[in-house]
Amino acid sequence: MTAEVNEAPTPAQLMAEISEAFSAGSVDNPYPVFAEYRRKEPVHHGDVLAEFGTPSMAGGFNGERDVYSVFKFEDCLTLLKDSETFTSEAVSAAFRPLLGKVVTGVDGEEHSRLRKLLMPGLGRQNFDSWGTDTVEPVLRRMVAELAGRGGRANLTEFVVNFPVRIVYEILGFPADDEEKFYDFQTKALMILLGFGSTDPAKKQQAAANRERAIGAVKGLYDDLLPIVRRRRAEGAPGNSLISHLLRVEVDGETFTDDEVVVFTRSLLPAAAETTTRSFGNVLVLLLDRPEVLAQVRADRDLVPKAITEGTRFEPVSMVAARTTTRDVEVRGVTIPEGSGVTIVKGSGLRDPDAWPNPDTFDIHRTMNKPNIAFGFGPHTCMGMNLAKLQMSKALNLLLDELPNLRADEDAEPLAIRGANFRQPTSINVRWD
Numbered sequence: 001m002t003a004e005v006n007e008a009p010t011p012a013q014l015m016a017e018i019s020e021a022f023s024a025g026s027v028d029n030p031y032p033v034f035a036e037y038r039r040k041e042p043v044h045h046g047d048v049l050a051e052f053g054t055p056s057m058a059g060g061f062n063g064e065r066d067v068y069s070v071f072k073f074e075d076c077l078t079l080l081k082d083s084e085t086f087t088s089e090a091v092s093a094a095f096r097p098l099l100g101k102v103v104t105g106v107d108g109e110e111h112s113r114l115r116k117l118l119m120p121g122l123g124r125q126n127f128d129s130w131g132t133d134t135v136e137p138v139l140r141r142m143v144a145e146l147a148g149r150g151g152r153a154n155l156t157e158f159v160v161n162f163p164v165r166i167v168y169e170i171l172g173f174p175a176d177d178e179e180k181f182y183d184f185q186t187k188a189l190m191i192l193l194g195f196g197s198t199d200p201a202k203k204q205q206a207a208a209n210r211e212r213a214i215g216a217v218k219g220l221y222d223d224l225l226p227i228v229r230r231r232r233a234e235g236a237p238g239n240s241l242i243s244h245l246l247r248v249e250v251d252g253e254t255f256t257d258d259e260v261v262v263f264t265r266s267l268l269p270a271a272a273e274t275t276t277r278s279f280g281n282v283l284v285l286l287l288d289r290p291e292v293l294a295q296v297r298a299d300r301d302l303v304p305k306a307i308t309e310g311t312r313f314e315p316v317s318m319v320a321a322r323t324t325t326r327d328v329e330v331r332g333v334t335i336p337e338g339s340g341v342t343i344v345k346g347s348g349l350r351d352p353d354a355w356p357n358p359d360t361f362d363i364h365r366t367m368n369k370p371n372i373a374f375g376f377g378p379h380t381c382m383g384m385n386l387a388k389l390q391m392s393k394a395l396n397l398l399l400d401e402l403p404n405l406r407a408d409e410d411a412e413p414l415a416i417r418g419a420n421f422r423q424p425t426s427i428n429v430r431w432d
Contacts, residue, residue, distance in 0.1 A: 011160045014189040017209075027052050027419040030318065031359070034347035037071045043333040044069040047342050049319065052419035057090045057321035058340030065090070065323070065340035068333070073355070075330055076348035077370065079322060079341065081377035083107050086322035088379060090340055111378060117255055118263070121244035122386075129239055131389050134169045138162065139390075143397045152408060155283065155398075155427040163275035164188055166390055167267055172231070172240025184223070188268035190216035220268065224261045232257065241267075267383070274316055275387045277423040278373075279394060282310035284414045284424045285361050287407040292363060297399050306363045307391050308371060313361045315373035318346035318420045345372050346422075402431035 009017065030052060037044055047067035049056040059067045070076060079086045087107045106114065142162055146153055164185045169175050173184070193209035228242060236246035245260045255263075286293040286306060296302045320343040327337050335341065350358040354369050374381040381387075398405055407414055411428030 009186075011157065011164075011185055011189055014186070014193075017193065027054075028415070028417055030346065030419045031350055034071055034344060034350065037069070037344075038347055038351060042070070042072045042075065043331045043335075044071070045333070047340070048344060049342060049420055054419040056319075056340075056342060057093075058319070058323075058342040060090065060093060060340065065338070066336070067340040067342055068330075068335045069342040069344055070330060071344050071347040071351075072331070073348035073351035073353065073369065073372075076343050076345055076372060077376060079330075079343050080320060080372060080375060080379070083111075083378045085325055085328055086341055086343075087325055088321075089323040090321040107378070113253060114259075114263075115378075116250050117248055117253060118245075120248045120250070121241055122383075126239070126241075126244065127385055127389060130170050130386075131393065133239070135166050135390055135393055138166050138169060138175075139394050139397050143394075143401045147401050151432060152430050153428075154411075155429055156280070156424070159280045159283070159427060160276050161185070162394060163279070163387075163390060164268060167386075170241050170386075171264060171267070172238060172242050173227075184220070184268060187216040187220050187223075191220075191268075192273055217265070220265045221261055224264055225257065228257050228260050228264070270383060273421070274381070274383065275390055277316040277421060278307075278311055278387060279391045280424045280427060281314040281316065281416055281422060282307055282391065282395070283398075283427055284416055285310050285314060287405075287427070287429065288414050289361065290406060292361070293406070296363065296395075297405075300396060300399075302363055303392050303395050304388070305365075307388060307395070308367065309361060309363050309365055311373040312349045312355070312365075312367075312371050314416055314422055315346050315349060316422065317373075318418075318422065319344050320375060320379075345375075348372060402429070404432040406430055 033048065033051065037048065045066075045068055047056050047059050048069040048071075050059070050067075056067065059065050070079060084107075088111075089107075092106060139162060142158060142165070146155075146158060165181065168181055168184055173180065190212050193213045228246070231237075231240075231242055232246050236243040242260060242264060245255050245263065248255065286296060292306075296306050322341040322343060324335050324337055324339045324341060328335050349355065349372065352358050355365075370376055374384040374387075406429065408428040408430045412426050414427070415425050416422050417425055
């Protein structure tokens with residue numbers, strides 16, 4: 001391992017840096033602000049994230065776009081479905097300079113082509129296989145390590161590590177090369193620093209973070225390209241995701257080596273962020289409600305319900321960014337062509353007109369409406385099913401192997417913070 005890797009912060013420390021870069025730690029509860037807008041100004045001329053000092057894709061990181069914020073559930077759903085009027089151009093503008101062409105940042109024919117080629121590799125059959133061959137063994141190994149430490153731990157490191165480890169092994173990298181894994185994980189997390197605060201007071205730190213992110217992006221590309229080329233030359237054997245992407249052909253279309261590398265690279269930070277934060281939030285919601293956790297422990301059929309309700313109650317990403325392609329009217333407000341739109345999913349998922357008792361965490365809730373936490377329509381998160389599979393298996397194993405798992409009453413109180421990307425400050429637990 002190089003000196004640079006040895007001197008790098010730990011994954012948990014990097015996640016703390018990322019939270020700071022996104023002003024996550026400074027906002028305890030944005031939901032009352034969202035509720036006020038839902039009542040008084042459900043389509044607001046302005047970017048609600050600016051009120052929290054949080055970076056916004058909708059406005060462009062240099063603030064070049066006029067922004068409108070949308071708060072009601074039905075409006076959020078309508079806008080997410082209509083990719084012709086509300087395009088992902090804002091997402092592309094944010095991600096392309098760092099990560100290149102990502103599927104969440106393209107629309108129309110280009111998006112259809114990428115999704116068409118990606119779906120065979122991300123099909124249910126592969127998920128079932130990966131669940132048995134990769135997800136469960138990885139989690140069993142990591143939970144066993146936890147159990148061996150005694151009856152007390154901070155689960156933050158576990159929650160940060162397991163999603164990247166699983167994606168790393170699904171991609172087909174060697175499970176026993178710890179130095180390689182640590183290097184990949186560090187680079188994946190560093191990429192996220194490139195999308196941090198634009199607060200003038202943090203300008204110098206933001207510039208330094210972006211340089212670190214650019215270095216990590218290039219490093220991952222240089223690491224991955226020879227691997228992809230070698231796999232192609234070998235005939236793309238095995239059940240790894242890289243091999244599936246290299247073998248797939250739909251209507252004569254195939255992926256180039258560059259496209260496989262770019263998509264593979266984008267999966268690592270996505271795993272590090274989306275699954276980590278989602279699972280951490282679900283854990284805290286359950287640990288903070290011992291009577292609900294006891295129900296889940298006794299009836300494991302409630303595990304997927306708890307995860308679904310947890311992502312509704314505390315979605316990992318509160319907003320989706322879009323750009324209008326024409327003048328459009330929403331609730332009597334005209335949003336001009338070329339405007340940025342902040343679709344406040346976290347508000348829509350607490351809208352009492354769509355969700356009875358929306359501010360109650362209810363694992364027995366009947367889901368009569370789509371849970372838009374992972375998006376909706378053409379840009380529904382393609383990794384959603386893998387994330388849910390990992391979270392379900394992780395929660396079951398924690399409950400199985402850490403008897404009477406509960407919050408550590410002598411440690412820092414459990415809390416979820418953030419205006420956009422919400423996550424626990426720590427996850428201190430005990431078990432018998």
